[in-house]
Amino acid sequence: MIEPDELTDKLVTALPGLLPALRWFGGKDQPITSVRPLRTTPLDGDLVHVLVEVEQPGRTEMYQLLVSEDADGFDATADPERNEQLLAKIAANATAGTIHFRHEPGVELRTGLRGRPIGVEQSNTSLIYGQQYILKIFRKIVFGGNRDLEMHQALRSVGCEHIARPLGSIETDWDCIPITLGMLQEFMPDAVEGWAMATTSVRDLMAEADLHADEVGGDFAGEAQRLGHAVAKVHADLVEALGSRIAGPDAISTAIAGMQQRLDTVLASVPELGRYEDALRATFEDARQHVGEIPIQHIHGDLHLGQVLRTVHGWLLIDFEGEPAATVEERNALRSPLRDVAGMLRSFDYAARQLLVGQPDDDQLAYRAMEWTKRNRAAFCDGYAEVAADPRDNAHLLRAFELDKAVYEVAYEHANRPEWLTVPLSSIARMTSGGE
Ligand SMILES: Nc1ncnc2c1ncn2[C@@H]1O[C@H](COP(=O)(O)OP(=O)(O)O)[C@@H](O)[C@H]1O
Numbered sequence: 383m384i385e386p387d388e389l390t391d392k393l394v395t396a397l398p399g400l401l402p403a404l405r406w407f408g409g410k411d412q413p414i415t416s417v418r419p420l421r422t423t424p425l426d427g428d429l430v431h432v433l434v435e436v437e438q439p440g441r442t443e444m445y446q447l448l449v450s451e452d453a454d455g456f457d458a459t460a461d462p463e464r465n466e467q468l469l470a471k472i473a474a475n476a477t478a479g480t481i482h483f484r485h486e487p488g489v490e491l492r493t494g495l496r497g498r499p500i501g502v503e504q505s506n507t508s509l510i511y512g513q514q515y516i517l518k519i520f521r522k523i524v525f526g527g528n529r530d531l532e533m534h535q536a537l538r539s540v541g542c543e544h545i546a547r548p549l550g551s552i553e554t555d556w557d558c559i560p561i562t563l564g565m566l567q568e569f570m571p572d573a574v575e576g577w578a579m580a581t582t583s584v585r586d587l588m589a590e591a592d593l594h595a596d597e598v599g600g601d602f603a604g605e606a607q608r609l610g611h612a613v614a615k616v617h618a619d620l621v622e623a624l625g626s627r628i629a630g631p632d633a634i635s636t637a638i639a640g641m642q643q644r645l646d647t648v649l650a651s652v653p654e655l656g657r658y659e660d661a662l663r664a665t666f667e668d669a670r671q672h673v674g675e676i677p678i679q680h681i682h683g684d685l686h687l688g689q690v691l692r693t694v695h696g697w698l699l700i701d702f703e704g705e706p707a708a709t710v711e712e713r714n715a716l717r718s719p720l721r722d723v724a725g726m727l728r729s730f731d732y733a734a735r736q737l738l739v740g741q742p743d744d745d746q747l748a749y750r751a752m753e754w755t756k757r758n759r760a761a762f763c764d765g766y767a768e769v770a771a772d773p774r775d776n777a778h779l780l781r782a783f784e785l786d787k788a789v790y791e792v793a794y795e796h797a798n799r800p801e802w803l804t805v806p807l808s809s810i811a812r813m814t815s816g817g818e
């Protein structure tokens with residue numbers, strides 16, 4: 383077995399080169415100045431859990447790795463045999479060093495299942511055990527309570543029908559501050575991501591030159607409406623579990639100041655946004671002047687079509703961590719549920735617009751994309767309004783939230799998928815020039 387000192391040396395040398403290529407690594411915008419392994423915890427066999435500190439100009443962050451000496455690029459999560467023991471430890475409420483594996487009270491887990499990494503790498507690494515469970519390994523360490531786990535537990539406590547059941551967790555601490563390393567949930571083998579369904583529907587429409595969105599086979603509007611209904615139900619369940627309150631003008635001013643601040647930050651790194659600065663600031667200010675009081679509560683925080691799954695029983699919301707770039711305080715703050723609505727409305731726009739990326743200019747295709755977006759955004763709001771107030775009744779605030787999200791997306795695409803930068807930028811161009 384590899385000795386701890388030898389492992390530390392190897393990681394210090396290899397990680398600065400490996401990390402920037404990994405999707406889950408959140409610091410792609412800055413060079414890495416140093417990588418320091420802080421704690422190694424042997425699990426079973428040659429599997430070792432490592433907490434590393436990554437230093438970059440202006441930030442120091444901690445990430446977790448599961449390594450073994452013969453694993454490709456050190457990452458042991460790619461090996462289904464090794465991953466089996468993580469589930470076994472959760473099932474047994476086991477402890478390794480300061481790492482505690484726990485199942486939720488009353489849950490009995492099946493063991494002996496291999497943990498296959500999910501194909502797509504996102505902000506975290508997820509392992510699927512048989513057809514039963516999914517274990518999310520949180521890559522960037524967040525100190526204190528884990529929002530994803532806590533929101534799932536809260537929603538479960540009020541019998542929410544639109545989430546996957548939380549089944550267990552992996553926890554540790556650092557200087558007595560709790561850290562959640564992983565969350566085990568019920569896996570939905572029949573689930574299809576909303577993003578895949580929506581983009582398929584857009585493609586169907588674009589392939590049919592003569593038909594309109596409501597005449598094409600893969601029309602998504604019925605699903606969009608059910609999704610709006612499900613999101614409103616989850617919002618209502620979050621209020622039932624964790625409460626809500628009314629925010630007055632001061633809180634609204636603070637929220638608007640946050641939008642202006644985010645705009646400042648993104649403008650500094652993405653010059654292409656500059657031409658919309660005045661119009662964006664004016665829209666934010668307009669919202670501040672028009673909005674008096676609003677209800678605030680715990681929300682999803684990063685809702686988009688990639689965060690919802692369609693199962694045979696209906697829509698599920700997943701991944702309640704909030705925006706990857708947000709601070710812990712921002713994620714945990716009570717906020718308007720219209721932020722989630724805005725995130726989803728942006729996503730309908732994304733689903734249609736991303737199919738135009740890299741295509742020669744084609745007015746007909748652009749028109750069809752807009753048609754699809756309008757139809758599905760309206761259907762989503764209709765579904766939401768079956769349960770709660772119609773989001774469109776609060777147009778100023780909704781518009782500000784949408785533009786704020788688009789500014790966030792500009793930063794996200796700039797750092798992760800530069801070829802998609804035109805997607806949020808073209809939406810900002812349209813929205814700031816009076817379009818829907
Ligand atoms: N309970 C589940 N059942 C089926 N698939 C799931 C489930 N939870 C997540 N997934 C799949 O795993 C992917 C990643 O999950 P997510 O929680 O969004 O992780 P990340 O934080 O890495 O974005 C999702 O896009 C979805 O396809």
Ligand SMILES: O=P(O)(O)O[C@H]1O[C@H](CO)[C@@H](O[C@H]2O[C@H](CO)[C@@H](O)[C@H](O)[C@H]2O)[C@H](O)[C@H]1O
Nearest residue numbers: 504505684686687688705706728729732791794
């Ligand atoms: O799912 P994550 O929590 O990792 O969210 C981040 O990545 C998303 C992309 O995977 C990003 O979402 C943007 O692209 C989506 C299509 O890929 C689109 O559905 C969303 O509307 C758009 O915001 C998300 O913003 C980011 O936080």
